[in-house]
Structures are given as structure tokens and as C-alpha cells.
Amino acid sequence: MSTAMSLDPEAVLADVRTFVDDEVVPHAEEFDRTERLPRSLLDRVGQLGLWAPFLSVDIGGAGLDMVTLGRIHEEVGRGCSGLRSMLTVHGMVSWSVGRWGSAEQRDRWLAPLISGDTFGVFCLSEPDSGSDATAAGTLAEADGSGWVINGHKKWITGGQVADLLLVFARTGPGMSAFLVPSQTPGVEITPIPNMLGTRSSMIAEIVLRDVRVGAEAMIGPPGWAAGTVMTGALDLGRYSVACGSVGIVQACLDACVAYTSRRTVHDGRLRDLQLIRRKISDMVTSARAARLLCEHAGRLKDAGDPATIMATWVAKYHASTAATAAASDAVQIHGANGCSPDYPAARLYRDSKIMEIIEGSTEIQQTTIAEEAYREVA
Numbered sequence: 001m002s003t004a005m006s007l008d009p010e011a012v013l014a015d016v017r018t019f020v021d022d023e024v025v026p027h028a029e030e031f032d033r034t035e036r037l038p039r040s041l042l043d044r045v046g047q048l049g050l051w052a053p054f055l056s057v058d059i060g061g062a063g064l065d066m067v068t069l070g071r072i073h074e075e076v077g078r079g080c081s082g083l084r085s086m087l088t089v090h091g092m093v094s095w096s097v098g099r100w101g102s103a104e105q106r107d108r109w110l111a112p113l114i115s116g117d118t119f120g121v122f123c124l125s126e127p128d129s130g131s132d133a134t135a136a137g138t139l140a141e142a143d144g145s146g147w148v149i150n151g152h153k154k155w156i157t158g159g160q161v162a163d164l165l166l167v168f169a170r171t172g173p174g175m176s177a178f179l180v181p182s183q184t185p186g187v188e189i190t191p192i193p194n195m196l197g198t199r200s201s202m203i204a205e206i207v208l209r210d211v212r213v214g215a216e217a218m219i220g221p222p223g224w225a226a227g228t229v230m231t232g233a234l235d236l237g238r239y240s241v242a243c244g245s246v247g248i249v250q251a252c253l254d255a256c257v258a259y260t261s262r263r264t265v266h267d268g269r270l271r272d273l274q275l276i277r278r279k280i281s282d283m284v285t286s287a288r289a290a291r292l293l294c295e296h297a298g299r300l301k302d303a304g305d306p307a308t309i310m311a312t313w314v315a316k317y318h319a320s321t322a323a324t325a326a327a328s329d330a331v332q333i334h335g336a337n338g339c340s341p342d343y344p345a346a347r348l349y350r351d352s353k354i355m356e357i358i359e360g361s362t363e364i365q366q367t368t369i370a371e372e373a374y375r376e377v378a
Contacts, residue, residue, distance in 0.1 A: 323352040
């Protein structure tokens, strides 16, 4: 598959599956150990046209539907959550430019974002804000015809290799979004090592000290980004995490079926124990249920139905908690081997916990989903 991507979903998915099985899965433990994805792999993702295939054809994308995009992110998540996280944040930036960017911003940034020649990262989280997505600690002040940005962003996926930062900052009472090249004077990028999970996603903290940008860097008018750029990008990111979580469940299932089929205990195989079969059946059911929830959210996105926002919350909540449960069982099934780097269970366990935190924690999702239930009854 080339950047001129075939729009036959099954052909796309077959190519992605081959890529993951041949070029990702065999090296996932090395990516995790070195806390890095090789440039050659990122270039390969660009050759496959996977960085932003959902963008419409009229702005240079492949026009791939959201259901198929979700299945792509499931497959990549099955192989390596770090790589899937890179697809997520880059996609959020690309979507934001494609949906809300000016003609000038689209002309400048979309082609290199689509090819992967420019890697975009989503800069919202701050050291002291936690899940409070207000960007309160980053300020942009008008300066002549441009802006001066000061602030501190943390936990930025892909930040170590970023070319373009989508920075959210306060501009008076509202929030604004800026496209800031990473080489702009005043941008300081520091790697964050030894993360619990998704270690290969090259997370960084980014400090902006008197970073000067022109008026053309802002997406939309001042104070406008919270309910548009941020909300839409986070919804896309949440969808990707949900689908990637399905991939983790599937990876746990694949690993456990293979392990228990060859592992013996007493006079039989581990797979013949009833408690093992119960755990396997739970993984099968969780994977299928989570996949259906993701497909439902994707269909609503393709239809332009605003109900996709809540459907994505539900999908992410179910899929991420299912991934944690499946990974915990995978470690248990593998025993001491599940605690070693010689098997994927330990990595899947660590990665799965990250899924319950990023793009809205489990607790925030529980609160949000319950609030929607009360609104529907009222």
C-alpha cells in the first residue's frame, strides 16, 4: 500500500495487518526497552499513508472512513501502543488543521503532515492541571501583529521528535490554539524517560519561553479553541485510544492462547484447565464487545452525528478497562514469565494502565457517562 491508498477497507486492513505482524510485533519489546521508535519505522508509516488517512480528498487526504481508521488503530495497538499513540497525536494535529485551519495554514502544513515529513504533537496537558483541560498555565499575549507565548506543557506524546506543536494557551478569558514549529526560538524540549507504559512514544515536556509567533499561527479567532479545536481533537484522540485498547485485548488473547496451548502442567496442557478457559472466554467477549462499541462510535462520526461524542466516551471507558483486565489476566496466566521481558504480557499490562488515564481518565468517563444518563431521563 502506498500513500495513494486503496480505499477498499479490507485491502487497507490486510496491508496494515501485514505491516504490524512483520515490522512491529517482532520488535515491540525492543521499542519498549529502548524507549524509542526508529526513524525508519516512522518513515514506513508515512509510506503506508497512515499518518492522516481520514482527511478528505479535496485537501490532500485519502478520505478514509472513521470505522476503518479505528480498525487500523486497533491493529497498530495490537502490535505496539507506543506507535499507536504517535498516530493518535499526529492525527489530532492533522485533523485540527484540516478542519479549522485557514487556507494559508492548510497550504503550509497539510501536505507534510499527511506524508509524515512533519510530525505534529498535541500540547494541552500541563504539570499542575491534571485532567483540567483549561491550559490555564500557558499564556499568549498580543504583541504587535503577533503573539508571545509562555508556558509549560508536560506528558507530550511524540514531543521528543516533534516538528510542529499545536499549543493551547489562554488569551484573556478564553483559550486559543497556535501552530508553533518546534525550532522556534524559546521552545525547549526535554525527554521524559522511564514512563510506566507506552514507553516508545517518546514523551517529553515542552517549555515555551517568550516564544514569538505571527498572527497566522493562531487557528481561528482569539479565545475560540476550547469548544472547537480542543473538543474535536480530543474526541478523535479518545476514539483512537479506545480502538487501540481493543488491540491490547486482542494481543493479550493471542499471547495467552499461544502460551497455554504449548505450556504443560502436571499431565496436560494449561489450556485444558477450566479457570484458564474462563479467562480466555472473558478476553474473547471483551474484545468483541469493545470492538462493536468502537465501530458504533465510528459510524456516528462518519454520519456526522453529534451522538458520537458520548458513544466515544462509552467505547473508551469499556475498552480501556477491558484492556486492563485482560492484561492482568495475561500476566497471571503466564505466571513468572508474565513478569519478565521475554514475553509480551508485562508490556501489555503496563500499556493497558496508560489507556485508563490518557484522553480522559476512567473516573472522568464514569462521571460524564452518568451525567448523560441523568440528562436523558430528565
